[in-house]
Structure formats: C-alpha cells, structure tokens
Amino acid sequence: MEIKKVGVIGCGLMGSGIAQVCAQAGLDVKVSEANDALLQKGLGAMKAGLSRNVEKGRMTKEDMEGILSRIKGTTNIADFSDRDLVIEAITENMDLKKKIFAELDKICLPTALLATNTSCLSIIEMAMVTKRPDKVLGLHFFNPVPIMKLLEMVKTIATSAEVLEAGKQFGEKVGKKVIVAKDSPGFIVNRLGIPFMLDAIRMLDSGLATKEDIDTGVLLGFNHPMGPLTLCDMVGLDTLYFIANAMYAELKDPKFAAPSLLGKMVAAGWLGRKTDKGFYDYK
Ligand code: CAA
Numbered sequence: 001m002e003i004k005k006v007g008v009i010g011c012g013l014m015g016s017g018i019a020q021v022c023a024q025a026g027l028d029v030k031v032s033e034a035n036d037a038l039l040q041k042g043l044g045a046m047k048a049g050l051s052r053n054v055e056k057g058r059m060t061k062e063d064m065e066g067i068l069s070r071i072k073g074t075t076n077i078a079d080f081s082d083r084d085l086v087i088e089a090i091t092e093n094m095d096l097k098k099k100i101f102a103e104l105d106k107i108c109l110p111t112a113l114l115a116t117n118t119s120c121l122s123i124i125e126m127a128m129v130t131k132r133p134d135k136v137l138g139l140h141f142f143n144p145v146p147i148m149k150l151l152e153m154v155k156t157i158a159t160s161a162e163v164l165e166a167g168k169q170f171g172e173k174v175g176k177k178v179i180v181a182k183d184s185p186g187f188i189v190n191r192l193g194i195p196f197m198l199d200a201i202r203m204l205d206s207g208l209a210t211k212e213d214i215d216t217g218v219l220l221g222f223n224h225p226m227g228p229l230t231l232c233d234m235v236g237l238d239t240l241y242f243i244a245n246a247m248y249a250e251l252k253d254p255k256f257a258a259p260s261l262l263g264k265m266v267a268a269g270w271l272g273r274k275t276d277k278g279f280y281d282y283k
C-alpha cells in the first residue's frame with residue numbers, strides 16, 4: 001500500500017498546508033476547491049509561504065519550483081480517480097463531509113484510502129457512506145501544517161491494521177510524528193485543547209481580564225508559543241465554533257459549549273486572521 005499519488009479536497013488553511021507538505025515529500029498531489037477563485041487563493045497562499053522560505057534561505061528557488069510542479073489544482077472531483085490516498089479538508093460539517101466521501105467512493109480506485117482531516121467529527125459515520133469502511137481513517141494535521149510536527153492518526157472500529165500502517169508510513173514520509181487516537185469526539189489533542197480555548201473566551205466575555213493579559217498570562221506563565229485568543233484567531237473562529245457545537249452535541253459537557261461571544265463574532269463575520277479581524281486586528 002505505498003502512497004505516491006495524493007488528493008486533497010479543500011485548499012483553505014489546512015488543505016493548502018497538507019498539499020504543500022505532501023509535495024515537499026516528493027509526492028504527486030492534486031488539490032481541489034469549490035470554485036476557481038478559491039483555488040487560486042489557496043494556491044496563492046501556498047506560493048507566498050514557499051517564497052518566504054526561499055527569501056529566508058530555507059530552500060532554493062529550484063526546490064520551490066519542484067514542489068509547485070508536483071501540485072495540480074482542480075475544481076473537478078473526478079480528477080481524483082487515480083489517487084492512492086485522498087484527504088478531505090473541507091469545512092467542519094458532517095453533511096458536507098459525508099457527501100464528499102460518498103462521491104469519492106464512487107470515483108476513486110477500489111484500493112484507494114480515504115482520510116479526513118476533521119477536528120472532532122465521527123469518522124465511522126463518514127466511513128459508512130462508503131463501501132470501503134476498512135480503508136477510511138482520520139489524518140488530523142495541525143495548523144500551520146508546514147510547521148507543526150504532529151499528525152494525529154485516527155482509527156475507527158472498522159479501519160484495518162494494514163491501512164493504519166500505510167497511514168503511519170505516509171505521516172512519517174511527510175515529516176510528522178504520528179500518534180494514534182480512537183474515533184471519539186476531538187480525539188486526543190482537541191479533547192484537551194478546545195475547552196482551554198473556549199475557557200479563554202469565557203474569561204474575556206465575563207470581564208475577568210483583558211485579552212492581552214489572558215494571552216500574556218498563558219504565553220509567559222505556561223511558556224506556550226502563543227496565547228489562547230491569538231490561537232483562536234489562527235484556527236479560525238468559524239472553525240472553532242463548528243468544532244465546539246459538534247463536540248457539545250456529542251458529549252453534552254458544558255465545557256465544550258460555545259461561549260456566546262464566539263457565536264456573536266462569527267455572526268459578525270469576524271473569523272480571525274482569515275478575515276483580518278478576530279480578537280485582534282490583522283490589517
Ligand atoms: N503558516 C506557515 N508558516 C508559518 C505561519 C503560518 N501561518 N506562521 C508562522 N510560520 C512560520 C514562519 O516560517 C515563521 O518564520 P518567518 O517569519 O521567519 O518566515 C516561523 O513560523 C516563526 O513564526 P513567527 O516568528 O512569526 O512566530 P512564532 O515563533 O510564534 O511561530 C507559530 C509561529 C509556529 C505559529 C507558533 O506561534 C506556534 O506554534 N503557535 C501555536 C500553534 C498551535 O498550537 N497550533 C495548533 C492549533 S489547533 C489545531 O491545529 C487542531 C484543530 O483541529 C483546530
């Protein structure tokens with residue numbers, strides 16, 4: 001089950017990073033978006049990140065050109081018919097993800113592995129819309145993908161041992177340390193991390209401290225690389241809101257309930273860095 005040809009569905013924050021690290025590892029990559037404007041935006045963000053690496057002397061211009069030559073953009077899911085592995089990285093919404101999995105199952109080679117980058121949703125639910133649940137797994141990358149060293153591989157009750165081994169080898173090939181989690185809401189990392197981010201928003205909302213002091217407290221008090229509100233802005237407040245709602249619906253534990261301030265910011269279109277405004281201004 002050697003993986004040489006990879007497909008990535010969605011070229012947003014995560015999909016563009018996943019496509020990039022796969023191409024950096026020498027794999028042949030196709031990445032899709034909902035329309036051409038979004039595809040060009042995602043590919044543009046990837047090129048900007050790679051160009052910064054060239055400017056900083058971390059890679060040569062030839063390296064960058066080689067990486068980009070291994071990535072083909074498309075808006076047609078039928079182009080994934082020759083892939084060994086397809087990783088879905090679209091919006092955190094079960095209905096949309098199930099629709100993609102059902103389509104992929106029809107289009108892809110019977111041997112192809114189908115993975116999701118979901119942050120918290122049930123992977124067996126996605127697997128059961130396909131005729132290959134043994135070949136469905138979670139490959140949960142972390143943001144920003146080119147920098148973060150972790151890959152959380154998620155096994156459902158149906159994922160085969162052979163598929164998990166292929167997933168592990170793929171993760172190591174793209175330069176990540178692979179940990180294995182069970183298919184439960186938020187897996188390992190988000191089960192711990194999402195309540196922390198939501199608590200920081202609750203603390204701000206209840207007026208206990210300023211956003212700057214909450215972030216500085218965690219930055220210096222715990223030696224985290226960034227404060228939790230800055231992290232929320234980086235994750236995307238829409239994505240965080242989808243994750244919180246899905247985890248609360250599943251676990252019914254109030255620590256996963258979305259704070260009202262988060263809902264209001266999403267309604268206002270303040271989604272964090274991606275819209276230049278979240279808890280902080282990025283213009
Ligand atoms: N994309 C790609 N590369 C980036 C980047 C981005 N968004 N942001 C920063 N970098 C890289 C750059 O190469 C940068 O170097 P240059 O500016 O010299 O080019 C390098 O990181 C260092 O960046 P900075 O000096 O600007 O800032 P930093 O030292 O704070 O590092 C960081 C940035 C790596 C993002 C660091 O702050 C960090 O690790 N933050 C925490 C990230 C984290 O917790 N991610 C997990 C989110 S949760 C998740 O992913 C799961 C989920 O399901 C929601």
Ligand code: NAD
Nearest residue numbers: 010012013014015032033034089090091092118119143235
């Ligand atoms: P995003 O909003 O930046 O990107 C999602 C992209 O998917 C959008 O550009 C959208 O146009 C595209 N899309 C939607 N439907 C599509 C379709 N049918 N075909 C092709 N593209 C389609 O979101 P993101 O932050 O990249 O999150 C993507 C997934 O990764 C989610 O499941 C999220 O929970 C997960 N995730 C996010 C983070 C994070 O920090 N943001 C970290 C780990 C995992």
